[in-house]
Each structure stands twice: as structure tokens, then as C-alpha cells.
Amino acid sequence: EAQVTQNPRYLITVTGKKLTVTCSQNMNHEYMSWYRQDPGLGLRQIYYSMNVEVTDKGDVPEGYKVSRKEKRNFPLILESPSPNQTSLYFCASSLAANYGYTFGSGTRLTVV
């Protein structure tokens, strides 16, 4: 089944403790992206990747890092999480930026 898989689905962590949210797609898509979703603010892009080893900042990149060492994986790294990064995170992939995205099921992160 074609899908985007994120892990974990839920995570509670403490301020400053580094964490990684994994994202993997099995559709051989070149384009991948991370979004965060907050009440009243909608979906905002954090980082995106046009292809392997090519990443760029979205609208809200502060406090996040990404890497794209292989086409299928696009992990989101929070080096020192803070409470304002408490949010619902979605990974998405697509053939290209101007095609429909397939989204993962989301990761609900709480930073205390």
C-alpha cells in the first residue's frame, strides 16, 4: 500500500531533550515536506526537500533540522525542544512540489 509512515504517533518529552520524528514513504517520491498544525494557524511548512541531499526552509523552520540522505526517508530533528513546539506534525510526500501531497497520519508532540 502506498503510504507515508511517521513514527511515533504520540510523544511527550521534556524541554531540551533531543528527539527525532521519522518519516518514510514507499512511493519513490522526490518531494517531501514537514508541516505543523496548530489551532487557528492551520498547516504551516517547516522544511521541504526537492530530492536527496536537497533541503530548504519553509515558513517556520526555527528550532528544527531535517536531513535527506535517502529518497524514502525525511526525519525531523528537534535538537532542543521547547514548549512552543508542542504541536501536531505531518510529513508529506509527492512526485514534485506541484503535485498532490500524500500525508502521513501525524505525530502529536507535547513538550513539557
Added chain:
Amino acid sequence: GESVGLHLPTLSVQEGDNSIINCAYSNSASDYFIWYKQESGKGPQFIIDIRSNMDKRQGQRVTVLLNKTVKHLSLQIAATQPGDSAVYFCAENQAGTALIFGKGTTLSVSS
């Protein structure tokens, strides 16, 4: 700044009615538009898309209309069902690098 928005945050309809969800966009250079459906606890799900060289596109029970003159996008759902209850987002593609999402309309269908 440029953004995609929706006219109404909520829409309530009766089962069997047709629903129309509207969206206004501000960037006349946008050339690709998508509607997504998000059910509670799930990720956004692709419904239908349209490119700027088209005015209308139909899917199963859904139709997207694009009016480039007034920069307006709409999603029509025929014979709305309780399973259609969700948040609906429009999104536009700007400069081929990212989808920009509107804030969503919550559709509630009562039977």
C-alpha cells in the same frame, strides 16, 4: 502577505444536501490548487485538484471550480453524507516549491 483563505470557518448541512465550500486566494501567479479533507485524528487526505488552465474538474460526488478572474476556488459536494463531516482545506502552489494551506472549513452533516 499572500495567503490562501476560506470564507467560512464552519458549514452545517443536512444529509442529502449539496455542500459548497469556498476559498479565496491572493496570488494570481498560483497555478495549482488542491482540496484536502481532514477527519479527526487523521492526516489530510487528497480530494481533488485543478490546474490554472482549467475552470472546472469533477470527481466522484465532488466538483472543483476555479475562477481566476476573482481568484476564487470552490468545492462542491453532491448529496452530502455524514461521512463527509470533516475539516476541508484548500491549498495553492506558489512558485512550485510548496503548498500554502488555508485555515480550513469545518463541515458538519446532520442526518
